[in-house]
Amino acid sequence: MNSYVFIESRDPFESRDTEFIVETATTLKKSDNEVIIYLVQNGVLAVRQKAVGSHLARLAKEGITLMADDFSLRERGIVATEMISGVQESNVAELIEVLVRNNTKAIWH
C-alpha cells in the first residue's frame, strides 16, 4: 500500500482549488491507499465548526486522516474545542515522521 500526504496550505473559502484535494484524496483512498492531509497556514481555517460548507467532513467520512498544524492554528486563534471531529491537532515533527516513511509521496498544495 502506498501512502499519500497532501500538505494543504490554501483557504477553501478563498480558493476553489481545494476541490482538487477532495477529488484526488478521495480517489486515492478508494483505490486502497493511505491518505493523509496535513493542514497548514490558511488551510486550517476549514477545521472550525463554524466553517459552514467545509470540505473536511466529507474527507473524514472517507477515512482520510486529517492533521492540523498547531502553529497555524495558534496564529489564527483557533483552539481544539472549535475544531470539527475527525481532525487531530498535530505539528511539523509528526509531519516529518510521516514524510520519511517508505512508499510515501508528498504533495504540497
Added chain:
Amino acid sequence: MSAKTLTLALMDPPYESANSTTALRIVAAALKKGINVNVFAYEGAVNLPFKDQAPHANPVKGTTVEEEEHPTTRSFVASLLEIGNGDPLLTWVNCGLCVDERGAGNSIEGVKRGGPGDFLKMAQESTNNLVIPTR
C-alpha cells in the same frame, strides 16, 4: 550519518509568503530528528540566504532596530546551517542562474551554487522529496 534524507525545493522569495516560514520549520524539525536535509532554492527563493538583508526599525511603532528584533530569513538559514553542519547535514543549493538574474550572489556562508541537475541528484538519493511551489 543519518540514513534518512529529505529534499525540499523552494521557490518563494523571502517576506512574500507563509510558505517560506513553513518550509524553514520543516527543515528545522527534520534536522532536530537527525534527518539530513537538502534544499534546492529556485527562482526567488535564492534570496532567502542573501547576506545583505538587514533588520530594520519600525517607524510606525517608533521602535528601534534593537527593539524591533526584526527577523531576517538569512539569519534563519544561517541558524539551520549551523544545526545541520555535520550529522545531520543540511545542504543548501541556490540555483546559479536564478542567483545571477537577481544579483543575489552574496549569500551567507555555507550556501552552494548549483543547478536543476543537483536537484535531480538530491531527489534521487533522498528518502522523500517535497516541492513547495509558488501559486
